[in-house]
Amino acid sequence: MTRRQRNSGLIAMAVAFVIFILPFAFTFLMAVKTKKEAALMLFSWPTEWHFWDNFTEVIQARNYMLLLAYFNSTVITVAAVSGLIVMGAMVGYVLQRRPSGWNKVIYAGVLMGLIVPPAVVPTIWVLQGLGLFKSLTGMVLIQIAYGLAFSVLLYRSFIATIPRDLDEAAIIDGAKPWAIFFKVILPLLKPVTVTLITVQSIAIFNDFTNPLYYLPGKENVTVQLTLFNFQSQFQSQFNLLFMNILLVTIPPLIVFVFFNRQIVAGMTAGAVKG
Amino acid sequence: MSVSQSSVVLKNLTKSFGAVDVIKGVDLEIAPGEFCVFVGPSGCGKSTLLRLISGLEEATSGTIEIAGRDVTHAEPSERGIAMVFQSYALYPHLTVRENIGFGLSLAKRPKAEIAARVEAAAAVLQLGPYLDRKPKALSGGQRQRVAIGRAMVRDPNVFLLDEPLSNLDAALRAQMRIELTDLHKKLGATMIYVTHDQVEAMTMADKIVVLNAGQIEQVGSPMELYNAPVSPFVAGFIGSPKMNLVPNVMGCATYGIRPEHLDLSTSAGQWQGTIRHVERLGAEVILYLQTEAMGELVLRLPGQSAPPPGSIAYATPQPGRAFQF
Numbered sequence: 194m195t196r197r198q199r200n201s202g203l204i205a206m207a208v209a210f211v212i213f214i215l216p217f218a219f220t221f222l223m224a225v226k227t228k229k230e231a232a233l234m235l236f237s238w239p240t241e242w243h244f245w246d247n248f249t250e251v252i253q254a255r256n257y258m259l260l261l262a263y264f265n266s267t268v269i270t271v272a273a274v275s276g277l278i279v280m281g282a283m284v285g286y287v288l289q290r291r292p293s294g295w296n297k298v299i300y301a302g303v304l305m306g307l308i309v310p311p312a313v314v315p316t317i318w319v320l321q322g323l324g325l326f327k328s329l330t331g332m333v334l335i336q337i338a339y340g341l342a343f344s345v346l347l348y349r350s351f352i353a354t355i356p357r358d359l360d361e362a363a364i365i366d367g368a369k370p371w372a373i374f375f376k377v378i379l380p381l382l383k384p385v386t387v388t389l390i391t392v393q394s395i396a397i398f399n400d401f402t403n404p405l406y407y408l409p410g411k412e413n414v415t416v417q418l419t420l421f422n423f424q425s426q427f428q429s430q431f432n433l434l435f436m437n438i439l440l441v442t443i444p445p446l447i448v449f450v451f452f453n454r455q456i457v458a459g460m461t462a463g464a465v466k467g
Numbered sequence: 468m469s470v471s472q473s474s475v476v477l478k479n480l481t482k483s484f485g486a487v488d489v490i491k492g493v494d495l496e497i498a499p500g501e502f503c504v505f506v507g508p509s510g511c512g513k514s515t516l517l518r519l520i521s522g523l524e525e526a527t528s529g530t531i532e533i534a535g536r537d538v539t540h541a542e543p544s545e546r547g548i549a550m551v552f553q554s555y556a557l558y559p560h561l562t563v564r565e566n567i568g569f570g571l572s573l574a575k576r577p578k579a580e581i582a583a584r585v586e587a588a589a590a591v592l593q594l595g596p597y598l599d600r601k602p603k604a605l606s607g608g609q610r611q612r613v614a615i616g617r618a619m620v621r622d623p624n625v626f627l628l629d630e631p632l633s634n635l636d637a638a639l640r641a642q643m644r645i646e647l648t649d650l651h652k653k654l655g656a657t658m659i660y661v662t663h664d665q666v667e668a669m670t671m672a673d674k675i676v677v678l679n680a681g682q683i684e685q686v687g688s689p690m691e692l693y694n695a696p697v698s699p700f701v702a703g704f705i706g707s708p709k710m711n712l713v714p715n716v717m718g719c720a721t722y723g724i725r726p727e728h729l730d731l732s733t734s735a736g737q738w739q740g741t742i743r744h745v746e747r748l749g750a751e752v753i754l755y756l757q758t759e760a761m762g763e764l765v766l767r768l769p770g771q772s773a774p775p776p777g778s779i780a781y782a783t784p785q786p787g788r789a790f791q792f
Contacts, residue, residue, distance in 0.1 A: 356554055356556065358552045358553075358554045358555075358556035359556050359558060361523050361550075361552070361556065362550070362552060362556035362557075362558075362617075363558075363569070364523065364543050364544070365521060365522075365523075365543045365544060365548070365549065365550045365570075365621075366544065366569050366570035366573055366617070366621070367544030367570050367573050367574055368544075368573055372573060376569075376573075377558055380560040381559060381560055383560075
C-alpha cells in the first residue's frame, strides 16, 4: 500500500464516519439524556443515563401506540412487499416473454409509473370511492402501486437474461404457464427478489408521507408517525423523540445488515453470464 | 417402448413468420427407429422444422403425424416427443436428479416410480455419482448427458436433438458422437437430429435430410448423398473440403469434382495451373491450384509430399467421378 493509497483510504473512512456514524451516535446520546439536557441539543456525553426510563416511556406513550405502530407497519410492509414481488415478477415475465402489440403500451404505462409523480388529492378521492381510505388494505395497495413500476423494470431486465430454452424445456416436460413461472422462473429470480425485498421493505417501513396522507386515524398509526408523539408547537421532548427514532431505525437496520451482501449481488446479477 | 409404431410423417408442412416463409412445403417420412439428421446452412429452416415437430412452433399449414397420430395441433407434452436443446436448458436451481425427474413430478407420478426411472436413466448414462449435484458443478459432457437423461425418462416415441454437440470442444464432440450412436442403438428409438456440421450428419445418420431455404433439397443415406448428389447445393454441402463447383464449363451449368477425385502431376494433365497454397495435415495434403480454365481448384492428396507453392502443376479428374448438373 502506498502512502497515497493509505491517505485516501483514511479520508474515505473519515467521510463515511461523519456521514453514517456521527448522526447515529448523536441520536443514541440524545436518546439517553434527560429532558432538560436533551433540550440543549448538544453533541455531548450525557451526565445522567436514562436509557431504560426513556425506553419504557416511549413504549408506553399514548397507550402503547408504538407497539400498534410496529404491528401496522409490519403488516403493511409484509403485504406490500409480497404483492410487489409476485406482481412485479409476473408482469415482468409476461412483458419480456410474450411479445404483442400491447407490450409497448404496457411498457409506456410502467415507465409513466416511474416518471409521473403521484397526486395526493385525486388518490384520496379514488380511495374514498373504493371505500379503502383510512384502511391498511388501501395503504398496502398504494405502496404496491408506487413500487410496482420499479420492480417490473428490474424483473423484466433480469428475466431477459434467463434463456428462453428453459421455458421451452419446461413446456416439453409438460409444464403449463403457471408451473413454468412458479417452478422454473421464480426460483431463478432469487437475486433480484432479495434485492427488492430489502430495498422495498426498508422504504415502505420507513415511509412517512404516504401514511400521513392516506392513513389518518389513531388506530392506523405507523412507526414514522409516532414521532409526532413527542413534538408539538410549544413543547418537544427531544430525549423521547430521539429514543423513538432509535427504536424505529433498528428493524430496517437489521434487515439491511443481513441482506446487504445479496443486495449488491442482485444489482449486478445477470451482468455477467455465470 | 413402442418402437414398431413410432415414426414421423410430415405432409406439405409450411411455416411463416409474418411475411417471411421459413418452411416452404416439406414432405417427409421417418421410419421407426431411424436416426434422421436435418442438415443445412444457418437459416435454412432446419431448427424451425424441428420446433414444428416438437410443437414449440405452430405450423402455418400442413400436418404432422407422430406414431400414426395426427399431432399438428397437440401440445408439445402430448406428442410423445422429447427434446435436447443446444444449450441443454437444464434448470439451474434443481439437482441432476430433479432435472431428470422434473417432467415426471409435473405429471404427479408416484415418488417411487420417479426415483426408479431417474436411476435407470442415470445408470445408462453413467450419471450415478452426479445425481445430487447442480448443473453448474458439471462439465459440458455431463450436462449434455443430463439433458439426454431428461429426454429419456419421458419414454418418447421420438427424440429431437437440436445441435446438441455444438457447445462441446472437438475431442468431446467426437466422443459424444459415438456415445449418441451407441445410445440410439441401445434405445432403438427414432431420433431426429439437427446440425450444420456435415461430419456429424455423415457419421451418425441412417438418413440425411439436406435442407436449403426452407425446402428439402435431397433425402438419402450418407453414401447416397456423397455418391449421387442431385444438385450443386447438396454436392457442395456434403464432403470436406467441399466439392469444386465450376459454373458454365464442359458444356453444363455446373461442373463438380471432389478434391479427393483430382490427381496431381507436375508434368502433364488436363488443367494447368499455379500452386497457390499447400496445407499439410500429416495424413493428407490440401492443395489450392489456380488454373486458367477452371479457376481455383482444391485437391486432396494422400501422404505428405507436394510441390512447393508457386510451381506449375496439372490436375486431372479421375474417370467417372465428375458430376454435371
